[in-house]
Amino acid sequence: MVELNKTFEFLDNEIQSFISDNNQFNQNVLFEPITITESIYKNRFSNFNTIQLFFAKVLTLFKTAIEIPSDFNKDILKLLMNDSSDKISLSFYKSLDEKIWTLPKFYRTDESKESKVFEIQCPGSGWGEVILLEKLYKVKFGNRYPYYNIQNSFIEEIKKITGKDKPWVMHLLDNSSNPSSMRYFIRETSKGLKYWGFDKNVINSNCDFVRSHSVYGLIAENLFKVRLEKAINCEVYFDLPPLLIFDQKMILCLPFLDETRHLFNDNIRQTLAYTYTFTPKGFRDFDGSWISIEEFRKRIPSKRKYFLKYGGCDTSVNWGSRAVYRLDSNSCDEHINMALKDFKNNRPWIIQKDCSNKEIVSYIERNNNVIQSKKLTAKYSAFYGPNGLMAIRTHHRQSTKVHGQKDSVVGLAYSKT
Numbered sequence: 001m002v003e004l005n006k007t008f009e010f011l012d013n014e015i016q017s018f019i020s021d022n023n024q025f026n027q028n029v030l031f032e033p034i035t036i037t038e039s040i041y042k043n044r045f046s047n048f049n050t051i052q053l054f055f056a057k058v059l060t061l062f063k064t065a066i067e068i069p070s071d072f073n074k075d076i077l078k079l080l081m082n083d084s085s086d087k088i089s090l091s092f093y094k095s096l097d098e099k100i101w102t103l104p105k106f107y108r109t110d111e112s113k114e115s116k117v118f119e120i121q122c123p124g125s126g127w128g129e130v131i132l133l134e135k136l137y138k139v140k141f142g143n144r145y146p147y148y149n150i151q152n153s154f155i156e157e158i159k160k161i162t163g164k165d166k167p168w169v170m171h172l173l174d175n176s177s178n179p180s181s182m183r184y185f186i187r188e189t190s191k192g193l194k195y196w197g198f199d200k201n202v203i204n205s206n207c208d209f210v211r212s213h214s215v216y217g218l219i220a221e222n223l224f225k226v227r228l229e230k231a232i233n234c235e236v237y238f239d240l241p242p243l244l245i246f247d248q249k250m251i252l253c254l255p256f257l258d259e260t261r262h263l264f265n266d267n268i269r270q271t272l273a274y275t276y277t278f279t280p281k282g283f284r285d286f287d288g289s290w291i292s293i294e295e296f297r298k299r300i301p302s303k304r305k306y307f308l309k310y311g312g313c314d315t316s317v318n319w320g321s322r323a324v325y326r327l328d329s330n331s332c333d334e335h336i337n338m339a340l341k342d343f344k345n346n347r348p349w350i351i352q353k354d355c356s357n358k359e360i361v362s363y364i365e366r367n368n369n370v371i372q373s374k375k376l377t378a379k380y381s382a383f384y385g386p387n388g389l390m391a392i393r394t395h396h397r398q399s400t401k402v403h404g405q406k407d408s409v410v411g412l413a414y415s416k417t
Helices: 004-016 038-067 071-084 090-095 127-141 150-162 179-189 215-220 224-232 266-271 293-297 332-344
Strands: 028-030 034-036 107-111 117-121 168-172 209-212 275-278 306-310 324-326 349-353 357-364 371-385 388-397 409-415
Touching: 004 028, 004 127, 004 179, 004 357, 038 071, 038 090, 038 107, 038 117, 038 266, 038 371, 038 388, 038 409, 127 150, 127 179, 127 388, 127 409, 150 179, 150 209, 150 371, 150 388, 209 215, 215 224, 293 332, 306 332, 332 349, 357 388, 357 409
Parallel strands: 028 409, 034 409, 168 209
Antiparallel strands: 028 357, 107 117, 107 371, 275 349, 306 324, 306 349, 357 371, 371 388, 388 409
């Protein structure tokens, strides 16, 4: 049993036990996991099927736009390539073999408690936190909860994908927003996998599976062209494929835009938070009405419960929730003006209806090892693999604009069954 005043000592020791990592667990921790209803838990399983369909529709839309010239497809390419068009040309995508056009294998969503999805990140951060927190809760509560064992599930999925008994994996950490957590995940999955840079016997050019937190980082890697050739022969597999459509937020608009909503079903729209492109002309609101920018500015804060988010492909902006702003704040005009200025430079922004909610949670505060109870904004992150839900991590804060802050409260959520 981990005593209350030993909680963070336990977590720090776990982190630091791998490759002399001197990082600490710098967030607060739920006293115990949150138990969610069976129906809300099952929503995450159905979300997986919906997201897979959404990804497939986006992939087809982008590929068709590349292959078939038309005014409609020209607009689609401008929308989806946006500020990457001068960095990754159309010819790059045209040169990719059919086998490269895959869906992301592993990804993390950010959702409301009721499972409304407002972010999808491939593969996303925090994978190691799930294992770390689960170890803590197992020591504290024994078999009280139906634990995920995400590390075992991940190992088995990679084995299935590659067809190898002990696959060789390259994990590019250059654009991970939480490299300490991902290094910990590597340690915990290296019992069934071998990682380049961590196992001396692994040969870089012979890695079977490649993970990256950025398409730019993936294609800039020195053996990328070699891996492309091997992927054609099913000798290597990409977690995040080299397609920038899965490394940006603009795709979240597609099910709601006037021009493309007919390509997506209502189930997709019910799963994703309402999202629309933010332009000088305004945007279509969730109730179907068109609203100008000036009309929106005049709304009282309670009628401006929206997020303004950078929607493009620039990793220096689209990283760690840097360019995410609440529009019910006093700085609303400042953020709107910035987005309108960016629009002129082909840097797109999206507006998204706030679908977050608050709940009272009890947590252990790192600074003084005491239990606090507060009503905080909730964010539930679901981790998915090729066969569905793998784990649910919770995040609570006064504002959930970002994660990993010292005033964040993290934990896990399990079903009652």
